[in-house]
Amino acid sequence: xxxxxxxxxxxxxxxxxxxxxxxxxxxxxxxxxxxxxxxxxxxxxxxxxxxxxxxxxxxxxxxxxxxxxxxxxxxxxxxxxxxxxxxxxxxxxxxxxxxxxxxxxxxxxxxxxxxxxxxxxxxxxxxxxxxxxxxxxxxxxxxxxxxxxxxxxxxxxxxxxxxxxxxxxxxxxxxxxxxxxxxxxxxxxxxxxxxxxxxxxxxxxxxxxxxxxxxxxxxxxxxxxxxxxxxxxxxxxxxxxxxxxxxxxxxxxxxxxxxxxxxxxxxxxxxxxxxxxxxx
Numbered sequence: 632x633x634x635x636x637x638x639x640x641x642x643x644x645x646x647x648x649x650x651x652x653x654x655x656x657x658x659x660x661x662x663x664x665x666x667x668x669x670x671x672x673x674x675x676x677x678x679x680x681x682x683x684x685x686x687x688x689x690x691x692x693x694x695x696x697x698x699x700x701x702x703x704x705x706x707x708x709x710x711x712x713x714x715x716x717x718x719x720x721x722x723x724x725x726x727x728x729x730x731x732x733x734x735x736x737x738x739x740x741x742x743x744x745x746x747x748x749x750x751x752x753x754x755x756x757x758x759x760x761x762x763x764x765x766x767x768x769x770x771x772x773x774x775x776x777x778x779x780x781x782x783x784x785x786x787x788x789x790x791x792x793x794x795x796x797x798x799x800x801x802x803x804x805x806x807x808x809x810x811x812x813x814x815x816x817x818x819x820x821x822x823x824x825x826x827x828x829x830x831x832x833x834x835x836x837x838x839x840x841x842x843x844x845x846x847x848x849x850x851x852x853x854x855x856x857x858x859x860x861x862x863x864x865x866x867x868x869x870x871x872x873x874x875x876x877x878x879x880x881x882x883x884x885x886x887x888x889x890x891x892x893x894x895x896x897x898x899x900x901x902x903x904x905x906x907x908x909x910x911x
Contacts, residue, residue: 633717641719641766650677654769656760659683660700661709664804664812668773669713671801678716680767689755700817726762734758737784740878744892745780748868753784760785764796771797777811779890779905780878811904818900826864827897833858834906837891841908848872848881859895868894875907884908
């Protein structure tokens with residue numbers, strides 16, 4: 632497995648790479664969710680590149696950039712076992728050199744939900760993703776559906792800017808109790824980890840209401856809120872039933888289906904999750 636630590640090294644590797652390239656951008660501290668993306672990329676491409684870069688521009692001033700979990704040695708060992716072709720590990724200066732001043736903003740899709748709670752977050756995401764795409768120049772890029780709004784933002788950016796890369800959304804990988812795998816789960820104490828299962832229970836409550844015929848989005852949203860309110864350690868940021876493409880809140884769910892999204896704080900840890908309703 633090649634370990635590439637500069638933009639120039641990545642460019643040299645790319646010039647000699649043959650066949651299709653699948654790309655998995657990450658911030659490291661890898662878990663089974665990340666590795667599922669790697670396996671999908673490996674199955675569909677001749678080469679797989681994974682980036683590890685904790686991107687400061689997507690963290691707000693009160694968020695956990697410096698405390699974000701990191702374990703590069705373990706990450707590299709995991710990627711080597713998975714048969715990754717190359718890993719791109721740029722420095723902060725390589726991505727954001729002195730006097731850096733260009734950013735990418737995707738409008739409309741970033742007007743609510745995560746954007747309301749984390750101003751500037753998606754500007755940072757879109758900027759670093761586009762930079763990584765320009766550096767790695769993959770054929771396909773793989774993203775988990777746990778960050779559903781992020782996935783839609785990246786898809787819109789690619790469409791709007793005519794970037795010739797296929798974006799592949801991959802299923803959420805969950806713990807046995809349904810909690811979506813996330814690097815931030817490492818922040819949870821034992822008691823908080825038990826409480827965090829409430830996110831999935833809330834989503835399953837929405838799914839059950841939909842299964843028995845409920846199509847009123849507000850009733851489904853309230854079903855999720857009722858489950859969350861029963862967990863004393865859960866502080867709800869938002870609960871949404873939205874159009875799966877535009878992310879606009881719905882009044883009724885039609886044949887297009889819906890995405891149920893939520894963000895909840897358990898202790899000091901903010902967790903997000905989602906579930907699609909309807910045949911999509």
